[in-house]
Amino acid sequence: MNLDELFKTIKESGLRMTSQRLLILQALVDSADTLISAETLLKKCIEKMPSTNMTTVYRNLEALENLKLLHKTTDAKGTALYKLICSNSHHHHIQCIGCGKILTFDFCPIAEFQQIAEGKRFRLVDHHIELFGYCESCQKNREE
Ligand SMILES: [Zn+2]
Numbered sequence: 001m002n003l004d005e006l007f008k009t010i011k012e013s014g015l016r017m018t019s020q021r022l023l024i025l026q027a028l029v030d031s032a033d034t035l036i037s038a039e040t041l042l043k044k045c046i047e048k049m050p051s052t053n054m055t056t057v058y059r060n061l062e063a064l065e066n067l068k069l070l071h072k073t074t075d076a077k078g079t080a081l082y083k084l085i086c087s088n089s090h091h092h093h094i095q096c097i098g099c100g101k102i103l104t105f106d107f108c109p110i111a112e113f114q115q116i117a118e119g120k121r122f123r124l125v126d127h128h129i130e131l132f133g134y135c136e137s138c139q140k141n142r143e144e
């Protein structure tokens with residue numbers, strides 16, 4: 001999802017576009033393929049606007065989450081990590097445990113589960129599949 005699409009969705013929602021919101025959105029777009037914590041996001045914003053504070057960051061993340069524009073997950077230590085959603089179409093991710101990098105799959109393996117569920121007279125309506133691993137550079141770092 002690019003800035004134009006984001007603007008459009010935010011505008012349609014009636015949310016005001018403040019300079020700080022813009023800054024936070026830009027930082028999220030810049031790290032669109034990596035999960036980042038609210039703290040990292042704050043650091044990025046402070047570089048450009050020193051007055052940014054954690055409350056503002058959290059409030060904006062919450063607003064984006066409510067608009068379903070944010071993908072939220074937690075790392076092994078329980079820290080919340082965020083990234084903008086990639087697209088509106090259904091897809092899955094594999095997440096690097098080492099650095100938070102995300103790879104997107106435009107592929108959904110749910111059909112087989114669906115069949116099994118239907119066989120047991122269960123109607124499947126939703127699913128979440130999260131894959132975890134190490135990206136190429138994190139694999140190398142671990143070998144060293
Ligand atoms: Zn995605």
Ligand SMILES: [Zn+2]
Pocket residue numbers: 096097098099100101134135136137138
């Ligand atoms: Zn990695």
Ligand SMILES: [Zn+2]
Pocket residue numbers: 090091092107108109110127129
């Ligand atoms: Zn799926």
